[in-house]
Amino acid sequence: MPAPKPESVDIITYEVGFGDCFLLRIHYPGQTRSRSVLIDFGSTQKNNFSLGQVSQKIKSDCGGKLDVVVATHRHKDHVHGFTLSSKNRGTGKVIRDLQPGAVIMPWTEDPDADPKARQPTKRYSAHEKSLVKRLGNMQALAGALAEQSKMFTFAGEKGIRTQLKALGENNLGNASAMKNLRTMSPRTYYAYHNMKLRLSRELPGVKVHVLGPPTLKQSAAIEKQRSRDQDEFWHLQASAAHEALDPLQLFPNAREIKNPVWGRWTRRRLRKARGEELLSIVRSLDHAMNNTSLILLFEIGNKKLLFPGDAQYENWMYCLEKKWVKDLLRGVDVYKVGHHGSLNATPKTMLGLFQKTRSQHPGEVMHSLLSTKAGVHGSVDNQTEVPRGKLVNKLTQETQLTSTQNFDGEISRMISLEV
């Protein structure tokens, strides 16, 4: 019997503050039941709703059953909702109970790629395992940096304090969420560029293309630092950062002068320099993890839906060289805006490929979905604000934009497309 063909899809954007959470609901004619795909469920800065409220809304929207769960990458703003509380409850349990038939995560989450794997396999090279080890060390460092944000208490240091805390906490290991994701379904895919996923049972008549991330055999660009020594570098940084929280006093009995007038100018500048240095370290951790993001393109009937998580330039660069990827991107009908609208996640080459823009194709204008919250990352002064004003303007002009920033107290918004 041929696979039933989808006839429409609902795309639901949930209001989770700074984070991502989307649901696809695919409908079929006749007796075939609708299928649901949850793409990410996390937040670092909530707005009007708790993740508990969002999890109940997901449960009712999918009718008590999830077919596929996607976790694009291991950042808190994408996976925190999958966390199980100490008594195995919480929002992670709500999602687990929806019994997803399959879970998709990036290859860097494969336990076999962990250098500490009990049964090492030949699937991953030493090089790839080294990247996974380094990502683990980076997460250890992120925790220490988030702690250090507490030291920036002076007037004028609020920006450093907020950003260091937000970025540090976002890069923690999220161990409970990841364990829950790995074990909640009978099949877990650890996906990479061009991997063939077998989802015909879960999503009949739907093609899921994996555009990214590449493996290191495919591309070394997603990995910035290549030497093995770099593993140790991040590890040492993590221990040093913990020690800095409890500094050894050289002369414990010496008389101390707190904040002398003649030293204040220098002191402020030294603190600022230190804050900025810590921020640049934590930004590079954040960047490395974003580049492990899945980039998925769902082909449902005649519609193409692009979900790139937070993939940044290096991850995109590999797939944008492929003709088959470019052909798919030209026809995109729905684009989930990368990395909450930060500029480095929507490469101009990719944006330029979209053909269903208002200026080129006014009869059938594509949708874009932006889940974000202003004032969490970056700054307008140095043109790094998230979401980036320029990009939002362009998306408003050229696409039908759904932005959580324009939600009027609703927990979700839905668009429906015939396919």
Ligand SMILES: [Zn+2]
């Ligand atoms: Zn994110």
